[in-house]
Amino acid sequence: MMKMKTLFFVLSLISGLFLMPTIQAEVPTQTQNDRQSVTLDVQNMTCAMCPITIRKALQRVEGVQSAKVDFDSKTANVTFDPQKTNIEALINATTNVGYPATVHPDK
Template sequence: MQTASAEATAVSVQNKNSSQSVTLDMQNMTCAMCKVTIKKALQGVEGVQKVSVDGDSKIADVTFDPQKTSIEALIKATTNAGYPATVHQPK
């Protein structure tokens, strides 16, 4: 099992038992409804356990079961909803 934190690696990804967390940088977020749409799109992906969307920093924190879905599937879901995403790169 691989464990990484934002401080330890350039990719903000964490594994915890059967769950994995990722922070996504969101594009096209301009209003409160954007947050709702992104959250619903991510929650619609099988295996997603928790979603938190921050409109100010334009990021989404997602916890998911890597046996059921992938980071690529999460990005595809937000892109299909009109909000392309990339894995957050800590500064």
């Protein structure tokens, strides 16, 4: 009897998943004013895990839209919303996880 109740419960859950209406959220489009990009020179990168740690630290900063960290060039390219964060906060985020950063000079 217990097996029948368990089977009924599992089948009810599965069928409920297929019958649930789907909800789609509208993603707001961003204008150029909502994003700014910066390249940071990052110190202390010594292994393949370093870029992952740095990327995660940058992604935790509110307003960061993307963060790409390159081990070979020791840089991080960050796109962010300047109304929610700033370059100083990005540098603080990398520094706080052990990777001090500075703004990469334009060439």
